[in-house]
Amino acid sequence: MILRGAQPGGNLPGETLSNILIEGRRHRRHLVDILQEIQAAEGYLSRDALREVALFLDLPASAVWGVATFYNQFRFSPLGRHPVRVCMGTACHLAGGRLVLEAMARELEIDIGSTGEDEEFSLERVACIGCCALAPVLTIGADVYPHMTPPRVEEVLVAIKPAGAGKSKENRKQR
Amino acid sequence: MTFDDIYRRARAQWESQYSGETPLVLVGTATCGRAAGSMAVLEAFRREIEGNNARAQVSEVGCMGLCSYEPLVIIIKPGDFSVCYHHVTPQVVPQLVQGYLLGDDACLDLALGTVAGGDGEPVYIPELERFSHETRLLLGQCGYSSPLQIDHYIASGGYRSLSTALKMKPVDIIRTIDRSGLRGRGGAGYPISAKWQLCRKAGGKTKYIICNADEGDPGAFMDRVLLESNPQAVLEGMAIAAYTVGAHEGFIYIREEYPLAIERLKLALAQAEANGLLGKNILDSGFGFAIEITRGAGAFVSGEETAMMAALEGRRSWPEFRPPYPAESGLHGRPTLVNNVKTLAYIPLIIERGDKWFSGIGTKQSPGTALFALAGKLNNTGLAEVPMGTTLDTLVYRIGGGIREGKKFKGVQIGGPSGGCLPESLLNTPVDFDSLKDAGAIMGSGGVIVMDEDNCMVDTAKFFVDFSQRESCGKCTHCRIGTWQMLDVLENITTGKALMEDLDLLKGLAEDVKNGSLCSLGRMAPNPVLTTLRYFGDEYQAHVLEKRCPARVCKELTAYYILPEKCERGCDHCVLACPVEAIFSDDKGLKVVDQSKCTKCGSCELVCPVEYNAVVRLSPVSLVPPDRRTRPETTSKEL
Numbered sequence: 001m002i003l004r005g006a007q008p009g010g011n012l013p014g015e016t017l018s019n020i021l022i023e024g025r026r027h028r029r030h031l032v033d034i035l036q037e038i039q040a041a042e043g044y045l046s047r048d049a050l051r052e053v054a055l056f057l058d059l060p061a062s063a064v065w066g067v068a069t070f071y072n073q074f075r076f077s078p079l080g081r082h083p084v085r086v087c088m089g090t091a092c093h094l095a096g097g098r099l100v101l102e103a104m105a106r107e108l109e110i111d112i113g114s115t116g117e118d119e120e121f122s123l124e125r126v127a128c129i130g131c132c133a134l135a136p137v138l139t140i141g142a143d144v145y146p147h148m149t150p151p152r153v154e155e156v157l158v159a160i161k162p163a164g165a166g167k168s169k170e171n172r173k174q175r
Numbered sequence: 176m177t178f179d180d181i182y183r184r185a186r187a188q189w190e191s192q193y194s195g196e197t198p199l200v201l202v203g204t205a206t207c208g209r210a211a212g213s214m215a216v217l218e219a220f221r222r223e224i225e226g227n228n229a230r231a232q233v234s235e236v237g238c239m240g241l242c243s244y245e246p247l248v249i250i251i252k253p254g255d256f257s258v259c260y261h262h263v264t265p266q267v268v269p270q271l272v273q274g275y276l277l278g279d280d281a282c283l284d285l286a287l288g289t290v291a292g293g294d295g296e297p298v299y300i301p302e303l304e305r306f307s308h309e310t311r312l313l314l315g316q317c318g319y320s321s322p323l324q325i326d327h328y329i330a331s332g333g334y335r336s337l338s339t340a341l342k343m344k345p346v347d348i349i350r351t352i353d354r355s356g357l358r359g360r361g362g363a364g365y366p367i368s369a370k371w372q373l374c375r376k377a378g379g380k381t382k383y384i385i386c387n388a389d390e391g392d393p394g395a396f397m398d399r400v401l402l403e404s405n406p407q408a409v410l411e412g413m414a415i416a417a418y419t420v421g422a423h424e425g426f427i428y429i430r431e432e433y434p435l436a437i438e439r440l441k442l443a444l445a446q447a448e449a450n451g452l453l454g455k456n457i458l459d460s461g462f463g464f465a466i467e468i469t470r471g472a473g474a475f476v477s478g479e480e481t482a483m484m485a486a487l488e489g490r491r492s493w494p495e496f497r498p499p500y501p502a503e504s505g506l507h508g509r510p511t512l513v514n515n516v517k518t519l520a521y522i523p524l525i526i527e528r529g530d531k532w533f534s535g536i537g538t539k540q541s542p543g544t545a546l547f548a549l550a551g552k553l554n555n556t557g558l559a560e561v562p563m564g565t566t567l568d569t570l571v572y573r574i575g576g577g578i579r580e581g582k583k584f585k586g587v588q589i590g591g592p593s594g595g596c597l598p599e600s601l602l603n604t605p606v607d608f609d610s611l612k613d614a615g616a617i618m619g620s621g622g623v624i625v626m627d628e629d630n631c632m633v634d635t636a637k638f639f640v641d642f643s644q645r646e647s648c649g650k651c652t653h654c655r656i657g658t659w660q661m662l663d664v665l666e667n668i669t670t671g672k673a674l675m676e677d678l679d680l681l682k683g684l685a686e687d688v689k690n691g692s693l694c695s696l697g698r699m700a701p702n703p704v705l706t707t708l709r710y711f712g713d714e715y716q717a718h719v720l721e722k723r724c725p726a727r728v729c730k731e732l733t734a735y736y737i738l739p740e741k742c743e744r745g746c747d748h749c750v751l752a753c754p755v756e757a758i759f760s761d762d763k764g765l766k767v768v769d770q771s772k773c774t775k776c777g778s779c780e781l782v783c784p785v786e787y788n789a790v791v792r793l794s795p796v797s798l799v800p801p802d803r804r805t806r807p808e809t810t811s812k813e814l
Contacts, residue, residue, distance in 0.1 A: 031489035032472050036431065070491040070648075071472035073431055090394035090591070090624045091550040093638050099777050106754055106776075127475070127642070128393035129432065131210040132550035133242035133557065144210040150778045151752050 003065055006076035009046030016041050017049065021056045028057055035068055044075040072127075080115045080122035082160055084108070086138040089128030096149070097136040101125060103150035104138070107157055120161075178338035178458055181450055182329055189320075189330030193251060198231040198276055200224075201249040203318055205238035205403040206435050207396075207557075212264065213246035219265035220248075223272040231276050237404020239318030240558025241287075247318070249290055250275055261287040290319075305555060305574040310536060312544050313520050314560045317404035322439050325446035328407040334452050336526035337411050337418075341460040345375060345419045348526070355530035356542040357522075361387055361478075361515035362590065362619040363695070364541065364608035370512065374420040374502035377510035382422035385506065385513045386413055388429035388436070389483060391475040392591030393642065395622030397546040398516040400558055402429070402436040405520070406443035410466065412519030414453060415526060417464040420512050424465055428483050431470040440468055475592075475646035479694045480505075480513040482648065493650050494694035517546055537563030541607035545618065549575050551625035552582065561606070568602040571625055582627040585726075586711065590619025592639040592646075593699030595706030596632060615706045617699065631728035632711040633718055636703045637665040643700035653691030658700055660684055665704070668715060670731040671722040671795075678715055682708060727792040730775045734796040736803070737779070739765045741789035749779035749790065759806050770796070770804045 020037045031053070038049050045068055054061040068074045086092075086101040101123075105112050108121050115122035131137050134146035145156055192199055202208075202217045217235065224231050239247060244261035250271065251257040258281050260271065267285060274280040320327035328334070340348055353368035374382065386409060390398040402409060413425050429437055444466055447453040455463040474492045476482045481495040484506045505511025521543060525533045534542040541563040547570060550556050554576030561570065567587060571577070578584050588596045589606075595616030597604065604610055608618050626635065644658040664681045667673040685701035685708075692698045708715060717723045724732040737749070737758075744764035757772035758779060766789075768779065780790040793799055 028489035029487065032486065033469070036470060036472065067489065067491055071474050073473035088393070090588070090622070090638070091556075094551055094624065094626060094630050094635070096777065102774075103754070103776055103778075106774075126432075127391070127473075128396075130206055130396040130399055132394060132396065132548070133207060133245070134210055135550070137210070146210065149781050150754070150776045151781055154754075 006047040009048030012042040091132035092136040095135040185326035185329035211245035219268035242557035336523035355533040360517035384425035392620040395620040412522035552627040590617040631726040639703035654697030657688035669729040752778040752782040
């Protein structure tokens, strides 16, 4: 019950999980490490994986859930194929990062902190990715996009967006 | 192998690379360099050198801290200048290879300056004024020697201090640190010798050392640069600290958001162990020390030492009441020494060069240097290392190169979300632990954000409170709910809904949060509000009384307006750029922003051609002429 905030598991092979939950780590101090490795393998922390971790460490599921939800790194549903992260660090904020984030949400038609229905894009705000000299920046996957502006958001997305996904300038004009 | 054997081997390796017959190309590949495209430059050099059968080695180095000049490349050519090039792209690489590696043209038009190679101590050409104000102790080798090769560190004097320290009595090491006057670089400036002494005297066989590399302050990246550019210095500092207090296990708690620093630390750790400089029986002294790298999981509060230990124990990162101090009872209830990355990196230098040398730099109360990350509206963003006591003025104008685009300086925020915002009149403040505290700011992590006339101070305060509110761990009521209430009041001010008495309410809340929180996250969270209220009170008043944002940043108080006398009717740039179709043409063909539709994204202002410059921001919104606010009924019917 306590884990209902997490999506059910799906694509994590039992073998991967048993490679992470090895005997030498059967101690609470390895909990965050274990969760990080599961997220790296599964893309998020599923309900099933969290339950396995609780059993393995002999902790109540609520304790595992409590730790997992405390830290910003952990997610409980998968990211999009193109994870978009807009930097909201101080330098980016001063250079107009907020406008870039809003432009991204508008163009992708998804809420900040969520994944689109077609699972193509997800949009997150991040605290600081340490490229202050290039502010405002955003990352899509491993690529860094420096000196962003709302009009540039559109340009960047045109190059990535699959045909038909999200709204395009054309059909908006026709409306 | 004795240390001297290790040193001789490393020195020979270094000399063959840096002063041998073959030219050496150094490419800066720390995170900021990579973001600017240095990996493509590295690749281009390798390809071009191979394609031309040129005799040259390519090596990855860290970061010199000149972020605004990245990607940076240094070419060391035997018997000729060693030249540093800036803003290098893969396109200019063939020119550099043909010109300088194969020919005699040093391509000085692409260069930032020359670097004297050979001795390991880089000397920059005097044209760069900023370097004459800097004293680079921690940054000395950064961007010059390779963080991927332990030999480079050893050849420039590294690990000699550990070898010396292992022959000293721990009390003598503490005495040296005490006389040097070193204070903790994590922000609070606590005397290091006192912390070490407390931990050394604590009983019990098991003790721990934690290196705090959880640099969560948005806008600060000194620790990352050090760990990516010179990780061995931190490991050596940790080993000396461990020997002194009697610990055999250490942890580096590092942000998960720093993948490259983690990768380079892991490599550095493996190399140090392979050379017998870490692990069991270090340099045959009988002393053993092992280090484990632990990744944080994205919680700002984990940077607080007691919260960090909770995280290391697999619990929620909640701070605990002190005393007992971690040095007496910390991780798993054992005595634990927690020191910042920079603090630990100073240790080998102090052992090597002596306490007098260190205490001779900086001020009497705050000896040594301070490392700052300069960001915001400066010409030269990046890292700067200055003697303590240097004035803010020097940081902003001499090193930072002044404000971009000739704009007017407004304020400088020091110490991130826990720090304060200082006005122009306080630019003569010397940067050291005590002077900054008196002014209402803190040394903190060392993030320096410079703001110009286009930045709203109320909005800036709101940004920091928003950050602290999101990162509040929830343990203390005042921090959890108080920051929320402060944010609410700030929201009202920036949307023009506040009354003058709300400013008193905000101040009262700020004092309460300060007094009613356990850890420094809560205790310091109100600093940005308190300092902006103190030094920029007029901006708050303008928001409340005139519904005006002087910097025209706060959306609800600002309107985009197209000047009819400047608009070129044939041009449709703004109409096409507007994402919400808020711009229409009036009966003369001039463009008008429909204020009822405008979402204030700023796209029209960005795309309006510079020769017209017709889009302006007005605050308060009542400045927009009434006849140019919305689309008249008739026009919409025609469409």
